[in-house]
Amino acid sequence: MVRDKIYKKILLTLDKHNRFDNTDFKVESNQDNKGISLVITYIIEPKYRLAFKMPTAPAYDKDSYQSYYLFTGTACPGPLAYEEVFSFRDEDGIYQKISVWLEGIWEELSANPVIKQIESQQQQIDEIVERFDNVEDGFFTINQAEELKSRLDELESQLRAEIEKNTKDKKIVEQEISKLHTDIETLKDTIVSLKKKNWIKSFTGKVFKWSKNSENRKLLKDGYSVVREFLPQHIKDTLPDVTSEIQK
Numbered sequence: 001m002v003r004d005k006i007y008k009k010i011l012l013t014l015d016k017h018n019r020f021d022n023t024d025f026k027v028e029s030n031q032d033n034k035g036i037s038l039v040i041t042y043i044i045e046p047k048y049r050l051a052f053k054m055p056t057a058p059a060y061d062k063d064s065y066q067s068y069y070l071f072t073g074t075a076c077p078g079p080l081a082y083e084e085v086f087s088f089r090d091e092d093g094i095y096q097k098i099s100v101w102l103e104g105i106w107e108e109l110s111a112n113p114v115i116k117q118i119e120s121q122q123q124q125i126d127e128i129v130e131r132f133d134n135v136e137d138g139f140f141t142i143n144q145a146e147e148l149k150s151r152l153d154e155l156e157s158q159l160r161a162e163i164e165k166n167t168k169d170k171k172i173v174e175q176e177i178s179k180l181h182t183d184i185e186t187l188k189d190t191i192v193s194l195k196k197k198n199w200i201k202s203f204t205g206k207v208f209k210w211s212k213n214s215e216n217r218k219l220l221k222d223g224y225s226v227v228r229e230f231l232p233q234h235i236k237d238t239l240p241d242v243t244s245e246i247q248k
Contacts, residue, residue, distance in 0.1 A: 002029040002038055006091065013095045017102040040098065042105055050075050050101045052094065077104040125208050128224050132200050135235055144232045145191040151230055156184045159210060203227055
């Protein structure tokens with residue numbers, strides 16, 4: 001079993017992190033003929049655990065003529081991968097590993113809502129894009145490209161007016177308008193280089209992004225309808241009109 005001295009230092013290390021304390025964790029140890037197993041589990045989310053295999057006897061370094069204790073184990077989450085294996089020499093490494101592991105848990109907990117939001121947004125974008133699966137493959141003609149560029153200029157003016165009307169902070173206004181202009185220019189520059197379906201996917205992503213801003217939400221409303229209305233007439237005629245469906 002782990003000595004009380006080490007157990008005490010482990011609890012102190014857990015308490016040092018400003019987001020956790022030792023009551024958030026379960027510390028268990030067992031001993032067999034292969035050594036001592038020490039496992040620290042985050043009670044709130046048990047998939048996060050740190051496991052040590054602790055030796056019962058020291059090894060000998062032939063080069064330095066010194067003895068040492070070799071520790072091995074696994075960490076979830078690890079510093080880089082979700083689960084990592086590790087090894088180190090001597091006791092101090094235990095507390096260093098715990099500190100790094102705690103920081104990894106906090107980073108995971110902090111990132112989780114952001115990741116879920118991104119995944120939800122991507123799912124919504126994918127659902128909109130799927131409705132354009134029947135669009136013919138190929139590139140826009142020069143005339144179609146010029147028409148789309150003109151419509152993009154009009155949309156930029158509308159969205160810019162909404163930002164200026166609803167945002168009081170001048171710095172934020174400038175930042176949002178700059179981002180919007182970059183998005184519009186990117187869409188205009190890629191009209192002739194991307195095939196129709198791929199450009200529609202790109203445009204759909206931008207529309208979804210713009211509609212998340214409170215200033216643009218009322219103006220853009222349904223993402224599918226906005227994208228459909230932007231497309232050349234011969235493409236638009238092949239796609240269902242959601243507005244007419246709702247009216248029925």
